[in-house]
Amino acid sequence: MDDNKLVPEEAESPAAICCASCGIAEVDDITLKKCDACDLVRYCGDKCQREHLSQHDPSCKKRAAELREEILFKQPESSHLGDCPICFLPHPVNKPRAVKSCCSQTICVGCDYANVLTNCEQMMCPFCRHPKPKNKEEVKCNTTKRVAASDPVALNYIGQRHYREGDYGTAFKFWTKTAALKLGNADAHYNLSILYRGGKGVEKDERKKLYHLEEAAIGGHAKARHYLAYYEWTNGRFDRAVKHLIIAARLGCGDSIKRLRTSYVDGLVSKEEFAMALRAHHAAVDAAKSPQRDAAATAVAAGKIKRM
Structure with a gap:
């Protein structure tokens, strides 16, 4: 047996965490707060932070910019639309969906259409079971209550x-x-x-x-991400634009994958980058499909129901 494995790892000493200005350590009743912008240093109070500002400011701004870049180009787990609370499938990007004034829940067209078929005589919200508003005044009343909350x-x-x-x-x-x-x-x-x-x-x-x-x-707003790509592209920052396009495509944005395809043909995007984005795009689109949603789309196209 390796004797080194028997030696417990030493925890970080509280004395090693000190105020960047006066040097006081975070021990006993002394609590230090991190710099909100860069998360690099700690201070025992506002006075020390102000006194240390001239020394810390350059490195703080640099680190804050780096952190911002890390956050900006991190792939969101899902689009800002989230999942339908009824079928728990992700909402597709740039597709119609129903927002209920009674509970502010966003219902996919498939579940909303299924609710129409099963409760055609007594229409209720498929989520909270609140009666469907009869007119615009009731919608306004429901919305006013939600705004107050x-x-x-x-x-x-x-x-x-x-x-x-x-x-x-x-x-x-x-x-x-x-x-x-x-x-x-x-x-x-x-x-x-x-x-x-x-x-x-x-x-x-x-x-x-x-x-x-x-x-x-x-x-997770795919359209905003696509517009950021357009902005970077028009300003000649192609690497940043491609990053934005890949993230948006992975969320299911059709416009972004089209732009990536064109860029790949023009030699501005590598085969590996395009293939990765294309696979992720197809996965995102397929994850948002369901027989109910297909049936709703068919009904809308046939004019059986109004566009939701």
């Missing part, structure tokens, strides 16, 4: 309604509130990027537009 889906919906009406200032207020909620909201960030891009309700701001596009992309 700070529901991000309802807040985003109200913002979209004001945007369609041309009230960009109010849309900005609702989307800003939605984006600020815990874990944020990819749709709200994407919508805010549109406002900053066009200067609607706000002054045009390229930096803020990119920030919100990146936040949406980090949250």
Whole structure:
């Protein structure tokens, strides 16, 4: 038996964790806080952090930028749409789906269509079993209740309604509130990027537009990721553009895989990169398929039901 295996690993000494400014160690009742931006150093208080700022600032900004890049180009586990709460299959990218005003749940077309077939006489929400709204006033009433509860889906919906009406200032207020909620909201960030891009309700701001596009992309918004790729491509940063396209394609974005295919033909993307992205894209698309969803699509195409 190896004697070295009998020696327990030494834990990191608390004395090794010291304030970067005054050198006091994190022992007993002394608690240090990390620099929020770079996570490289610790301080015993705000005073020490301010005094050390001039020395730490260059390395902090560099590390913060590196961390941002790591987060930005990390492949999301799924798109921001998530899964249907009824069939638990992922929502397909850029496909219709039903958002229920009663509970703010996003139901796939397959489950919504199945609910129509089984409860045609007494229509209820397939998730919360709330009666289907009879008119726009009931939809508005349901949405108002969800907004009062700070529901991000309802807040985003109200913002979209004001945007369609041309009230960009109010849309900005609702989307800003939605984006600020815990874990944020990819749709709200994407919508805010549109406002900053066009200067609607706000002054045009390229930096803020990119920030919100990146936040949406980090949250799994495939369309935002595709637009980031377009931005990088037009600015000659092809490596970054390809990274964005691959991530979006792996989420199931059809436009991104088409662009990657063209880039592969033009010799801008390697065979290995394109093959990997194509396999992942097909897997994402196939994972979102079901007989119910196919039946719903057929019914819509035949005019048997309205587009959901």
